[in-house]
């Protein structure tokens with residue numbers, strides 16, 4: 001299965017983190033989401049290809065894309081750093097951080113605590129932790145991320161994972177509408193899982209499969225923020241499409 005291949009190959013790339021120089025004070029993804037008023041908080045993703053979509057667009061300077069996203073009014077930027085299936089690079093984090101003044105979320109397949117240190121060393125503000133990969137270790141990774149100065153965003157797709165995420169203490173929970181194992185998008189996933197999480201005070205990010213403003217409007221009663229990738233990266237004018245999502 002593709003997900004197993006990705007996780008295995010990613011683990012093979014892990015190196016002991018090197019001591020890196022002074023890092024900037026992290027920007028809060030939570031604050032960025034909560035400070036959006038009168039429009040939708042959108043996390044715009046930089047992703048050049050994916051197992052489900054194949055090649056999305058030619059690789060160009062991620063800093064330029066990030067600037068366009070910032071001009072389009074996103075609350076934060078997500079950067080896929082996995083190289084083999086998503087066309088990303090770890091160093092894209094620093095490039096994006098230098099280009100914009102928004103929180104940057106690193107998205108990769110994290111299954112080893114050394115990747116948490118690495119993520120902070122790369123300059124990210126927040127890190128994606130996938131409950132479906134971490135299982136009972138989710139809470140341990142949430143704590144490790146905080147200790148490293150990173151805000152954890154825990155991704156879930158099933159009720160059991162949602163409960164794991166809630167119990168992990170993470171404040172930010174991403175409900176992935178796409179099943180990472182089958183790659184099928186079920187747009188009702190956010191509505192189905194958000195209730196208990198929001199009642200427990202968690203901030204819910206609805207992720208994946210957003211095709212346009214209508215998808216945002218339909219899910220808005222169930223989510224505090226949205227994460228969109230393919231619809232933006234495949235657009236001729238990502239800034240314009242992002243503005244449509246933000247103002248949906």
Ligand SMILES: O=P(O)(O)OC[C@@H](O)[C@@H](O)c1c[nH]c2ccccc12
Nearest residue numbers: 176207208209210227228229230231
């Ligand atoms: O391109 P989309 O359908 O807008 O989806 C973005 C994002 O949610 C997706 O890239 C994603 C969500 N969780 C992940 C985990 C790993 C890799 C990728 C992802």
